[in-house]
Amino acid sequence: MGIVSHRASTGREAGSVIASIPIHIAVVDLGLPIDRTSDDVEVGEFDEGGTRLLELLARMQEPPPVVAVTRPRSQRDGRREVSEALRLGVFAVVDRPRELHDINLMLDVLRRCLDKRYHGRWPGR
Secondary structure, three states: OOOOOOOOOOHHHHHHHHHHOOOOOEEEEOOOOOOOOOOOOOOOOOOOHHHHHHHHHHOOOOOOOEEEEEOOOOHHHHHHHHHHHHHOOOOEEEEOOOOHHHHHHHHHHHHHHHHHHHOOOOOOO
């Protein structure tokens, strides 16, 4: 399909990728930490990197379609997280893939992004 993917393990790394490389479709794990945690930082203190990344993408001059990947959370927190993602204009929200069926669902969502935004062809092809 001609896909080149770029991976970031923190929100800061993702911000650097976005600043230096054109992004055509973004897949954002809402559980992405803002930064690497150290021993003196409580887990959870930096767990809002995914949401902040959605905000950064939404502020771009031409925001790419975004697929948000949810993390296991309480039902209440999960609803709040999904609502916030939708408010920021994500194309779709999917559960974190665990099985082959989940991977196929993710690929289907990415195909729909490609069809809707780029009429089935990657930009520049």
